[in-house]
Structure formats: C-alpha cells, structure tokens
Amino acid sequence: MKFTFKLFIYAAFIIMASACTDEYRLERKEDRLYGAWIFESASFKENGDLFRKNRDAEFVGDIIEFYRDYTASFDDRLDRVVYPGNWELILDRATYDGEDDAEFLLDMDFFDRGRPAMTYLCGVNNLSWERLNLRANVRGGVYYFRLRRL
Known part of the structure; x- marks a missing residue:
C-alpha cells in the first residue's frame, strides 16, 4: 500500500513537471x-x-488562415489576391538578471507566384481563442x- 502511494506521488510529480x-x-x-483570423x-x-500612425486602410478586412501543416494563406482584400505561405511559432527563451523570460514569435512568409x-x-503579444495581437x-x-x- 505504501509503495503504491509513493508510486502515485512520483507519477503525479512527473506528469506535472x-x-x-x-x-x-x-x-x-x-x-x-x-x-x-481577420485584421x-x-x-x-x-x-x-x-506615436503610431493608423494603417487600417491597408490591412483591416484582410484574412490570415493558419493550417495544421504549417502552411498559411493571406487574403488581401484590396488587391483581391490570396498569397500562399508558411508559418512557424517559436518560443524564444532568454535570461536577464537571473530571471527566465519567454517570448513567442510568429514567423510568416507569403509568396506571389513563387x-x-x-x-x-512578429512578437505575439496576446494569443487567446478569440484574439491575436502581433508586433x-x-x-x-x-x-x-x-x-x-x-
């Protein structure tokens, strides 16, 4: 009984870690x-x-779609062109003054006729199920x- 309890605690620790x-x-x-995602x-x-300058006219209404095979598409509503592309999410870990800091980066490439x-x-400032903020x-x-x- 004691062995089973210790085994359970050990397994729980491994799973949490x-x-x-x-x-x-x-x-x-x-x-x-x-x-x-729509801009x-x-x-x-x-x-x-x-200060920042508003660039809504260039991007608002454009749509980016991210697929599970790490491909993507960028639908430019002004040009009426869909650009195929690819993406990668990167976790950049840095240590400053003894603090461990992690930042997510989104690398996107889109192509026109190859x-x-x-x-x-982009730095990912916020990524939830509903919102995505990029820098x-x-x-x-x-x-x-x-x-x-x-």
Whole structure:
C-alpha cells in the first residue's frame, strides 16, 4: 500500500513537471493559432517617432488562415489576391538578471507566384481563442496588428 502511494506521488510529480515543458507550451499556443483570423486594426510606428500612425486602410478586412501543416494563406482584400505561405511559432527563451523570460514569435512568409511577397517575424503579444495581437519589426519601424478569430 505504501509503495503504491509513493508510486502515485512520483507519477503525479512527473506528469506535472512535464506539463510545463517548452514543447507543451508551444503546442498549446499552436492549437490556439489554427484557423482564420481577420485584421481589426493596424498601426505603424516609424523609428524615432513618439506615436503610431493608423494603417487600417491597408490591412483591416484582410484574412490570415493558419493550417495544421504549417502552411498559411493571406487574403488581401484590396488587391483581391490570396498569397500562399508558411508559418512557424517559436518560443524564444532568454535570461536577464537571473530571471527566465519567454517570448513567442510568429514567423510568416507569403509568396506571389513563387517569389517572396511578405515576410513578418512578429512578437505575439496576446494569443487567446478569440484574439491575436502581433508586433512586427520591419526595416523602418514597427507594425502593431490586432486580429479576431472568424
């Protein structure tokens, strides 16, 4: 009886310890990402500027769909073009001043007739079942996107 109880406690400890692994956290985030997302707002902050500029006209209404095979599609409503692409979710772990910090990054590449059309490496600020907030650093500044699940 005592051996069974110790075995149970040991197994419970192993399960709890393995549930917090980086791979598990990544899989949970990926599960939330699958599906179609529509842009609700977009803004851009140029390097050196204090405030963001509204860029809704360029992105609002566009749809990104993430598939389980790590492919994606970007439906540009203005150009009336659907760009095929691929994506990868990355867990970046860094240690500063003894604190362990984790950040999720979303790497997306979209193509036009086989050539790269758009490439974004985004910090994932928020990813829930309903909302997705991204921060994309580009050459001239930073884009901020807010998306909603369709």
